[in-house]
Amino acid sequence: MISRPKLVVANRKMHGNLSDNRQFMESLLRHTQQHAAHYAICPPHPYLYQAQQLLQGSHIAWGGQNMSRFERGAYTGSVSPLMLREFGCQYVIIGHSERRQRGHDNDESCGERFEAALNAGLTPILCIGETLDEYEQGETDLVVVRQLNPVISHVGIEAIAKGVIAYEPVWAIGTGKAATPQHAQAILSFIRGHIGLLNEAVAEVTTLLYGGSVNPSNAAQLLSMPDIDGGLIGGASLIAEDFIQICKIANQLTETKLAA
Numbered sequence: 667m668i669s670r671p672k673l674v675v676a677n678r679k680m681h682g683n684l685s686d687n688r689q690f691m692e693s694l695l696r697h698t699q700q701h702a703a704h705y706a707i708c709p710p711h712p713y714l715y716q717a718q719q720l721l722q723g724s725h726i727a728w729g730g731q732n733m734s735r736f737e738r739g740a741y742t743g744s745v746s747p748l749m750l751r752e753f754g755c756q757y758v759i760i761g762h763s764e765r766r767q768r769g770h771d772n773d774e775s776c777g778e779r780f781e782a783a784l785n786a787g788l789t790p791i792l793c794i795g796e797t798l799d800e801y802e803q804g805e806t807d808l809v810v811v812r813q814l815n816p817v818i819s820h821v822g823i824e825a826i827a828k829g830v831i832a833y834e835p836v837w838a839i840g841t842g843k844a845a846t847p848q849h850a851q852a853i854l855s856f857i858r859g860h861i862g863l864l865n866e867a868v869a870e871v872t873t874l875l876y877g878g879s880v881n882p883s884n885a886a887q888l889l890s891m892p893d894i895d896g897g898l899i900g901g902a903s904l905i906a907e908d909f910i911q912i913c914k915i916a917n918q919l920t921e922t923k924l925a926a
C-alpha cells in the first residue's frame with residue numbers, strides 16, 4: 667500500500683440523465699477494472715441511487731456534490747450527510763467555487779460541513795482556489811490559506827488527512843485554460859507546506875487534487891507533479907472515453923510510484 671495513490675474524481679455537476687449516467691458508469695466499469703489508482707463519480711443527487719445500484723461492490727466509489735451540516739430538519743432543498751451515507755456515498759464535495767460564488771458556501775460553513783461529513787463517515791473533498799482577479803494580484807497563497815484555515819481550526823489538523831483538498835483556480839474551471847503543471851504544483855506544494863507547519867505527518871499523507879480544465883491531453887503532465895495526487899474533473903467527465911483516459915493515466919503514474 668503506497669501513500670497517496672492517485673485519485674480521480676468526476677464532478678458531473680448538473681449534467682446527465684438516467685440513460686447517459688448508465689452508459690457512463692457501465693463504460694467506466696468495463697474499461698478500468700481494479701486498478702492501483704482510485705476513482706470516484708459525483709453525479710447530481712437524484713442519481714445517487716442509480717450510482718449505488720450500478721457501482722456497489724465495484725472498485726469505483728461515488729459521492730455527493732454538496733451537503734448540509736445538519737443531519738435532519740426543516741432545511742428545504744438540502745441533503746444531509748446521513749442521506750448521502752444511506753445511498754452508499756464515500757465522498758462529498760464541499761465548497762466548490764460554483765457554490766461559493768453564488769453565496770451558498772463560505773469558509774466558515776465549509777469547516778462545519780467538513781466536520782459533519784467526517785462524523786457521518788464520508789470523505790469530504792474541500793475545494794479551494796483563487797479568482798482571476800486574485801490570481802492577477804498575486805494573492806493565490808493568501809486566498810488558499812484564508813479558505814483552509816477556518817477548516818483546520820474547526821476540525822483540528824489531524825482530521826485534515828481524513829479528507830481531500832482540491833485546489834481549483836476559478837479562472838481554470840470550465841475555461842479550457844488549465845493552470846500550468848508548474849503553477850498547480852507550486853500551489854499544492856505551498857498547501858502541503860502550510861499543513862506541514864502544523865503537522866508534518868498529516869501533510870505527508872493528505873491527498874491533494876488539482877481541478878480546472880483537466881483533459882486527456884494535459885492530465886499526464888499535471889498528475890505527474892509530486893504534490894498533485896489526482897484530479898477533480900468537470901467537463902472531461904461528461905465523455906466516458908475522456909474520463910477513462912484520465913483514469914488510465916492516473917493508474918499508470920500510481921503503478922510507476924508503486925514500482926519505484
Ligand SMILES: O=C[C@H](O)COP(=O)(O)O
Nearest residue numbers: 677839840878879900901
Ligand atoms: O469540480 C470540477 C471543476 O470545477 C473542474 O471543472 P472543469 O474540469 O470543467 O474545468
